[in-house]
Amino acid sequence: MMRERQRLADGIATVNALQREASDAEELLELADGDASMVGDIERALAKAAARADKAELAALLSGEVDGNDAFLQINAGEGGTESQDWANILRRMYMRWADAHGMQVEELDEREGEEAGIKSATIQIKGENAYGWLKSEQGVHRLVRISPFDSSARRHTSFASVSVSPVIDDTIEIEINPSDVRTDTYRASGAGGQHINKTDSAVRLTHAPSGIVVSCQVSRSQHQNRDQAWRMLRSKLYEQELQKRRDAASDANAAKSAIGFGHQIRSYVLQPYQMVKDLRTEVETSDTQGVLDGDIDRFLSAALAAAVEQGTQA
Numbered sequence: 001m002m003r004e005r006q007r008l009a010d011g012i013a014t015v016n017a018l019q020r021e022a023s024d025a026e027e028l029l030e031l032a033d034g035d036a037s038m039v040g041d042i043e044r045a046l047a048k049a050a051a052r053a054d055k056a057e058l059a060a061l062l063s064g065e066v067d068g069n070d071a072f073l074q075i076n077a078g079e080g081g082t083e084s085q086d087w088a089n090i091l092r093r094m095y096m097r098w099a100d101a102h103g104m105q106v107e108e109l110d111e112r113e114g115e116e117a118g119i120k121s122a123t124i125q126i127k128g129e130n131a132y133g134w135l136k137s138e139q140g141v142h143r144l145v146r147i148s149p150f151d152s153s154a155r156r157h158t159s160f161a162s163v164s165v166s167p168v169i170d171d172t173i174e175i176e177i178n179p180s181d182v183r184t185d186t187y188r189a190s191g192a193g194g195q196h197i198n199k200t201d202s203a204v205r206l207t208h209a210p211s212g213i214v215v216s217c218q219v220s221r222s223q224h225q226n227r228d229q230a231w232r233m234l235r236s237k238l239y240e241q242e243l244q245k246r247r248d249a250a251s252d253a254n255a256a257k258s259a260i261g262f263g264h265q266i267r268s269y270v271l272q273p274y275q276m277v278k279d280l281r282t283e284v285e286t287s288d289t290q291g292v293l294d295g296d297i298d299r300f301l302s303a304a305l306a307a308a309v310e311q312g313t314q315a
Contacts, residue, residue: 007068007129014056021049058302059130061309066243067133070168072236074123077114078141078160085114087144087159090293092122095135097295104128109229110203110216113190117150123215123233125168132167137304138297139165140266147272156272160265166240168232175235182234183207184227189218204230213237267300269293282307 025042032038062068073095077088099106105127112120126135141162148157169175186201203218204226215233217226269289270276277292278285282303286292292300 003068003129010129011056011060014052018049018053018056021045025049055298055302058305061305062130062133064133064136064243066167066169066239067136068130069132069170070125070127071132071135072109072123072125072166072168072233073135073138074121074164074166075119076121076162076164077119078162080157080159082114082116082118082150083148083157084159084161085116085118085120086150087118087142088120088122088161089114089118090144091142091161091163092119092124094293094295094297095126095138096124098297099126099128099131099295101295102128104131107219109219109233111190111218123217127168132165134301134305135165136167137301137308138163138266143265143268145268145270145272164237164240166233166236167243169236169239175238177208177234177238181209183209186223189221202226206230206234208234208238211238211241213241279303 025046028038028042032042075088075092075095077084080087096106107125107127108122109125110121110123112122114120141160144159144161145156146159147154151157183206185205185207187203187205188201189203200221200223202221202223203216204223205214205216207214213234215230215237217230217233219229220226266281267277267279269292270278271289275287275289276285277287277289277300279300282300284300284303286299288296
């Protein structure tokens, strides 16, 4: 209730601020009396206000029942070995930077390191207003084309990684899971993290037999806490699976079951022989590849959200 109250209060404050700026600009324009310098300042201020209004309008479209929730984001390296594992790590950094730029918090829950570089998989939790609503369209396969830093012959390589996004759900949403359908495995945590690493079986992996969903958590040195977090992640995954079924029924699409490889990507990141990031669903593209990899992905998120609303596939 407090989160909903804050969301409504923020919306009202935004509308009031935009109305006030528009009124101030009108008064200043009368005072400018043709002064080119003042008119230029007013135009720039109105352009910034218009950009905020556009963003607020898109945020108002986040009407799904869990759009306002935090999000679990899982990244898995696909075809391409070390190249794809490095690409998966770059994607993780991109989303973490996006979250940081929007004042959201990031908690790393699980990581499987690559043999030489990068990661085989990683799960992070992004905490912030509308985190799931903004990021849900990122679910799918992301393709990278570049000159490989791991190839002594400096040849161009194509790499793939998949992104899975699910909402963090609270106690108001009931997800029934038969405990006999879930296998629990414990193992020693890996990677940087403290004295408990590689000494105790604190990490937990859950496998849900009916769906094939596997989640794991090793963020805490307590096996009990990792188990609780893993169960929350499993409930979240199962809920997202149900949401995906609804979206598939509305759009006759089934991107969630796509293979991690050619023909199934949602976005292409080309660094060689030219610079271009293009979303294959909305046709939005930019040559600012470094900016995108540094977390500037709002243009893609906004276009995907608007397209989903237009097509009636919001869930």
